[in-house]
Each structure stands twice: as structure tokens, then as C-alpha cells.
Amino acid sequence: MSDLNLAASEQKCLIEAVDVDKSYSTPREVIHVLTQANLKVLSGEVLGIVGASGVGKSTLLHVLGGLDKPMAGSILFQGKDIYKQSNGYLENFRNGHIGFVFQFFNLLPDFTALENAMLPALIRNQDSHLAKERAEYLLCEVGMKDRMHHKPSELSGGESQRVALARGLINQPDLLLADEPTGNLDNHASDQLIELIRKLNQEFDQTFVIVTHSQRVAGQLDRVVELVDGKLSAIRQNLVL
Numbered sequence: 249m250s251d252l253n254l255a256a257s258e259q260k261c262l263i264e265a266v267d268v269d270k271s272y273s274t275p276r277e278v279i280h281v282l283t284q285a286n287l288k289v290l291s292g293e294v295l296g297i298v299g300a301s302g303v304g305k306s307t308l309l310h311v312l313g314g315l316d317k318p319m320a321g322s323i324l325f326q327g328k329d330i331y332k333q334s335n336g337y338l339e340n341f342r343n344g345h346i347g348f349v350f351q352f353f354n355l356l357p358d359f360t361a362l363e364n365a366m367l368p369a370l371i372r373n374q375d376s377h378l379a380k381e382r383a384e385y386l387l388c389e390v391g392m393k394d395r396m397h398h399k400p401s402e403l404s405g406g407e408s409q410r411v412a413l414a415r416g417l418i419n420q421p422d423l424l425l426a427d428e429p430t431g432n433l434d435n436h437a438s439d440q441l442i443e444l445i446r447k448l449n450q451e452f453d454q455t456f457v458i459v460t461h462s463q464r465v466a467g468q469l470d471r472v473v474e475l476v477d478g479k480l481s482a483i484r485q486n487l488v489l
């Protein structure tokens with residue numbers, strides 16, 4: 249991120265978790281995963297979330313992305329609590345404002361890279377020609393120009409994740425949430441993916457939240473917070489809040 253962008257984003261909060269509680273009830277126990285968790289994601293930043301396995305990183309991403317309602321607290325987006333709006337809001341929020349990338353890519357095996365990247369736009373009833381044009385553009389951006397018509401089984405892990413990244417960006421989300429996106433990649437492919445994320449961040453001012461347990465990845469991000477005992481705390485910060 250340039251110094252200029254950095255200055256502009258100083259106070260602009262894109263999405264905020266306020267005093268979020270989330271627990272899971274099993275027949276044997278209640279697991280308190282998030283307890284009064286607070287987090288601000290700034291517009292235009294690449295934020296890393298680290299934490300031990302099972303601490304609740306995926307849960308936090310799901311709560312932030314409108315996939316899982318917390319027991320208490322709020323997720324504020326554009327000044328509104330996303331879980332307290334009228335019917336249809338959440339679906340529109342997820343499809344229109346949020347992109348997701350997962351550890352195991354989750355590409356559909358029978359579809360080409362291009363078709364996979366187009367899919368979220370088609371689900372939103374976007375014009376198929378426009379969806380195709382944008383998917384082609386994004387696949388070029390992520391370095392997959394010569395692999396567009398390949399199926400997932402014909403792609404490496406790093407290539408598959410770059411297709412998943414293009415798919416996550418197809419609907420021009422305000423925020424891209426990535427859950428261990430490099431967890432299935434070797435160091436070289438991991439470095440390439442993070443470099444690509446940083447390029448997309450700079451070119452489009454795209455905001456990213458990246459969950460990772462890798463110190464290597466965390467070291468490549470603007471700001472890193474750690475999830476411990478249900479709460480988030482800053483562990484490294486290149487931004488002035």
C-alpha cells in the first residue's frame with residue numbers, strides 16, 4: 249500500500265465487529281469461541297488474522313462474512329448491523345459485498361477455470377457476456393491467461409487458488425475474506441499468492457482479510473491481529489489507526 253493510500257485509509261473503517269460472542273452447543277458442552285471480540289477492518293488494507301488451530305479463526309470469518317449469526321454483539325457494515333436488517337439483506341450482502349477464498353479452493357471439477365470464475369456472477373443473474381469478460385480480465389490479472397479453459401484437475405494448487413481468487417473478486421466485493429488460502433500450497437506458491445494479493449490490493453485498493461497460521465505469510469501482510477481466548481489483539485501493525 250502506498251503512503252498516500254495509507255493516509256487516506258487511516259480512519260475509514262469498512263467493517264467492524266463489536267463485542268461479538270459466538271459459541272457452539274454440543275450435547276456434552278458449550279464451546280465459547282468468540283467472547284466480546286472486537287475488530288475493525290480498514291478500507292484498503294490487507295489484514296492478517298493468526299491464532300492457534302481451533303481458536304475460532306474460521307468462525308470469525310464466517311461471522312464477518314454474513315454466514316453465521318453471533319449470539320451477541322454486532323457486525324457493522326456501512327453503519328448497519330448486517331444481522332439486524334430485513335429479509336434478503338444478508339444474501340445480498342454476501343453475494344454483492346463479500347468474496348470468499350478457502351484453503352481447498354472449492355472449485356467445481358466439471359467446469360473450466362473460466363466457468364468457475366464466472367459462476368458467482370451468473371448466480372447473481374449478471375449478464376453472461378459481461379461476466380465472461382470480467383472473468384477473463386481477472387484471470388489475466390492473476391496470471392492465468394493461458395489456463396482459462398483448463399479444468400481444476402489440470403491445474404496445480406497455486407493455479408487453482410489463483411482461479412479461486414479471480415472467482416472471489418468477480419462481483420467486485422468490498423471485502424475479500426480468505427481462510428488459510430495458502431494452507432495447501434508450498435512456500436513458493438504461497439509467496440506468489442501473497443504477492444498477487446498485494447498487487448490486487450494496490451491496483452484496485454481491494455481490502456483483504458487473510459486467516460493464516462503461517463508466520464511466513466503473516467510477515468508479508470500490512471497488519472496482523474491474533475485471536476486468543478476469544479478476543480483479538482494487535483501483534484504487528486504497519487498502519488497508524
Ligand SMILES: Nc1ncnc2c1ncn2[C@@H]1O[C@H](COP(=O)(O)OP(=O)(O)O)[C@@H](O)[C@H]1O
Nearest residue numbers: 272274279281300301302303304305306307308
Ligand atoms: N459447527 C460446530 N459445532 C460445534 N463446534 C464447532 C463447530 N464449528 C467449530 N467448532 C469448534 O469451535 C472451535 C473454533 O473452530 P474454528 O473457528 O474452525 O477454529 P480455527 O479456524 O481457528 O481452527 C473449535 O473448537 C471447533 O471444534
Ligand SMILES: [Mg+2]
Nearest residue numbers: 305306307427
Ligand atoms: Mg479454520
